[in-house]
Amino acid sequence: MKPNFAKNEGLVPVIVQEKSSGVVLMLAYMNERAWEETLQTGKAVYWSRSRGKLWRKGEESGNVQLVEEVLLDCDEDTVLLKVEQIGRAACHTGYISCFYRRLHGDKIEIVSEKVFNPEEVYNK
Amino acid sequence: MKPNFAKNEGLVPVIVQEKSSGVVLMLAYMNERAWEETLQTGKAVYWSRSRGKLWRKGEESGNVQLVEEVLLDCDEDTVLLKVEQIGRAACHTGYISCFYRRLHGDKIEIVSEKVFNPEEVYNK
Numbered sequence: 568m569k570p571n572f573a574k575n576e577g578l579v580p581v582i583v584q585e586k587s588s589g590v591v592l593m594l595a596y597m598n599e600r601a602w603e604e605t606l607q608t609g610k611a612v613y614w615s616r617s618r619g620k621l622w623r624k625g626e627e628s629g630n631v632q633l634v635e636e637v638l639l640d641c642d643e644d645t646v647l648l649k650v651e652q653i654g655r656a657a658c659h660t661g662y663i664s665c666f667y668r669r670l671h672g673d674k675i676e677i678v679s680e681k682v683f684n685p686e687e688v689y690n691k
Numbered sequence: 692m693k694p695n696f697a698k699n700e701g702l703v704p705v706i707v708q709e710k711s712s713g714v715v716l717m718l719a720y721m722n723e724r725a726w727e728e729t730l731q732t733g734k735a736v737y738w739s740r741s742r743g744k745l746w747r748k749g750e751e752s753g754n755v756q757l758v759e760e761v762l763l764d765c766d767e768d769t770v771l772l773k774v775e776q777i778g779r780a781a782c783h784t785g786y787i788s789c790f791y792r793r794l795h796g797d798k799i800e801i802v803s804e805k806v807f808n809p810e811e812v813y814n815k
Contacts, residue, residue, distance in 0.1 A: 568792070568799055582706050582715055589713025591706055594769040638790040638802070641782055645718040647790040658765050666762040666771040668692070675692055678762070 571643045572599045578614060579644055583657065586635045586649035592657035593665040595624070597646065609634050611648060628688050630654035656682045659689070695767045696723045702738060703768055707781065710759045710773035716781035717789040719748070721770065733758050735772060752812050754778035780806045783813070 570579040578596040585592055595613040597605065601621055604612040611632035615622035625631030636649035658665040660681070667679035694703040702720040709716055719737040721729065725745055728736040735756035739746035749755030760773035782789040784805070791803035 568794060580704050580718060582718060584715055591708055591715065591771055594704060594706060594764065637794045639792050639794065640718065640789040641784050641786070641791070642789075645789075647715055660765050662765070665764040665766075665769075667765070668763050670692060670761045670763065 568639060569602060570639060570646055574644050579646055581613065581646040581648055583632065583648050583650055585652050590664055591666055592652060605634060611650060625653065630656060659685060661685050692763060693726065694763060694770055698768050703770055705737065705770040705772055707756065707772050707774055709776050714788055715790060716776060729758060735774060749777065754780060783809060785809050
């Protein structure tokens with residue numbers, strides 16, 4: 568069984584959750600090649616829509632995601648990956664989770680920990 | 692602050708997580724009207740892509756989602772809702788989570804509990 572890649576121009580959304588904590592880390596997209604490489608290597612590979620190429624998560628930062636579980640939804644058009652996040656942070660901003668901002672009326676609360684400075688990681 | 696609805700034909704993906712358990716229940720989509728109605732009512736409202744209309748989650752089954760937290764990702768193009776799921780099951784199949792199938796090589800394991808029979812709920 569595999570996702571239905573025929574919908575949405577060959578891409579399916581992938582929810583990435585840290586298995587140990589249950590924290591939702593990010594949402595990414597996979598095409599069929601990213602899906603196959605993820606299953607083969609056990610490391611998360613996505614399709615970067617902004618860069619238009621395969622995105623081997625952590626290839627620059629070292630923060631790879633080791634895949635522990637792969638789940639499919641009822642429609643077979645969304646994937647849930649449960650991962651071990653190397654380096655703790657999934658987000659390019661340095662926060663553990665991309666979902667680091669919680670809305671509270673007109674206010675924004677920061678609800679995730681920042682564990683690296685992106686300038687030090689990406690601009691070497 | 693609100694999601695960037697200009698991308699993806701006015702829709703943003705919404706990850707729905709049960710706040711108490713951390714279980715990822717489903718992925719849905721919102722347009723701006725669904726987003727506003729969700730914030731105003733405190734109950735999850737989505738845009739149904741298959742039916743092409745607003746989807747007040749639970750309007751048929753009674754399984755509404757009470758919104759406890761609203762989070763935005765770094766790109767502002769994905770929402771994470773933490774909810775209380777009335778009736779326990781989020782999925783129209785009767786499973787608690789839409790992600791009830793885990794892939795294990797060529798095998799599929801059922802990893803979510805089925806708490807209702809969809810024929811009894813939807814075909815009254």
